[in-house]
Amino acid sequence: xxxxxxxVAGEASGDMHGASLLREIKMLDPEVSVSxxxxxxxxxxxxxxxxxxxxxxxxxxxxxxxxxxxxxxVQARLIEEVKRKNITTVVLIDYPxxxxxxxxxxxxxxxxxxxxxxxxxxxxxKGRLKKIKKVVDKMxxxxxxxxxxxxxxxxxxxxxxxxxxxxxxxxNYLTKEELFRRFDLDLSKEILLILPGSRIQEIRRxxxxxxLAARKVSEKFNLQAVVxxxxxIDESIxxxxxxxxxxxxxxxxxxxLFRYAGFGIIKSGTSTLEAALFELPMVVVYATSPVTYLIGxxxxxxxxxxxxxxxxxxxxVEELIQKDVNQEKIYSACASVLSDxxxxxxxxxxxxxxxxxxxxxxxxxxxxGIVLEYLN
Numbered sequence: 001x002x003x004x005x006x007x008v009a010g011e012a013s014g015d016m017h018g019a020s021l022l023r024e025i026k027m028l029d030p031e032v033s034v035s036x037x038x039x040x041x042x043x044x045x046x047x048x049x050x051x052x053x054x055x056x057x058x059x060x061x062x063x064x065x066x067x068x069x070x071x072x073x074v075q076a077r078l079i080e081e082v083k084r085k086n087i088t089t090v091v092l093i094d095y096p097x098x099x100x101x102x103x104x105x106x107x108x109x110x111x112x113x114x115x116x117x118x119x120x121x122x123x124x125x126k127g128r129l130k131k132i133k134k135v136v137d138k139m140x141x142x143x144x145x146x147x148x149x150x151x152x153x154x155x156x157x158x159x160x161x162x163x164x165x166x167x168x169x170x171x172n173y174l175t176k177e178e179l180f181r182r183f184d185l186d187l188s189k190e191i192l193l194i195l196p197g198s199r200i201q202e203i204r205r206x207x208x209x210x211x212l213a214a215r216k217v218s219e220k221f222n223l224q225a226v227v228x229x230x231x232x233i234d235e236s237i238x239x240x241x242x243x244x245x246x247x248x249x250x251x252x253x254x255x256x257l258f259r260y261a262g263f264g265i266i267k268s269g270t271s272t273l274e275a276a277l278f279e280l281p282m283v284v285v286y287a288t289s290p291v292t293y294l295i296g297x298x299x300x301x302x303x304x305x306x307x308x309x310x311x312x313x314x315x316x317v318e319e320l321i322q323k324d325v326n327q328e329k330i331y332s333a334c335a336s337v338l339s340d341x342x343x344x345x346x347x348x349x350x351x352x353x354x355x356x357x358x359x360x361x362x363x364x365x366x367x368x369g370i371v372l373e374y375l376n
Contacts, residue, residue, distance in 0.1 A: 008091070011056065027368075116140045192224065
């Protein structure tokens with residue numbers, strides 16, 4: 001029996017969760033061989049990388065159109081891999097634009113398709129649900145309300161809890177002194193943490209205004225601005241976008257920064273939930289191309305964008321979107337929390353309560369068990 005598995009993760013968070021999944025799969029069955037799309041973490045767990053997440057870092061409707069020839073090339077290579085290795089089971093991790101498209105092709109070949117970390121169809125409307133029902137054999141979901149959502153639509157689904165809980169628990173933290181010494185940070189000042197995203201396009205759109213606001217916030221509240229740089233981004237981009245501005249860049253130590261920071265300005269996405277699990281008070285920012293935003297706004301069915309607020313079912317953190325991502329509004333949103341100690345403490349308390357909604361650790365092991373049931 002073939003023990004070949006194809007896995008597709010198109011971005012940094014998918015690479016992180018995919019690596020944990022692969023580690024557990026290999027522990028349960030060392031004979032499984034994995035290839036597909038991923039990044040350095042999945043490669044470190046023994047996956048053969050056909051395309052790197054750096055090559056897949058396009059987003060938005062307009063950007064995707066420009067990359068159609070490359071997308072077709074990637075899809076053709078994945079199908080060739082499936083046929084060459086007689087692969088019967090594929091795992092798709094998040095990254096819905098690409099993954100739901102390739103899922104249709106995999107299903108047509110008779111493959112078993114498992115989707116780990118659901119597309120946020122509960123936010124983007126139910127248009128994609130029919131497609132999911134046709135092309136996905138099993139949904140493995142990580143947010144508590146998703147199981148009922150998919151089950152109500154007749155889709156085979158299992159809730160396993162959120163993988164961030166075990167990522168945070170397993171992480172090998174530096175001490176505060178080690179972190180500050182290694183990156184030449186000022187121990188007398190708290191960190192104002194900036195997470196501007198893990199894709200070049202979003203960094204270019206968000207970072208210039210964020211860093212101007214961060215400079216004002218730092219001066220007002222005696223903080224130091226520190227940018228958390230994703231592993232797939234060249235840190236020189238930040239200097240290029242903000243010449244002459246004082247800030248530090250720290251690469252590959254985001255969890256250490258979450259642990260020791262005092263406040264965050266964070267791009268909407270998984271990072272907001274990570275920050276919440278560290279009880280880090282924050283302001284959330286999000287901006288994309290005007291075309292992408294207009295199309296997205298016509299489709300979106302919820303009134304919140306950050307996972308923190310969506311899961312909590314209430315507005316815990318301020319969200320600034322599109323034209324509101326400017327230095328004046330970012331500064332004002334940060335200052336209104338930082339200047340009010342009661343509000344700051346209340347935000348931390350509400351973030352702490354959020355963790356209880358996200359299940360228990362052992363998520364990757366539970367998910368690996370489901371994948372192996374299908375593979376075997």
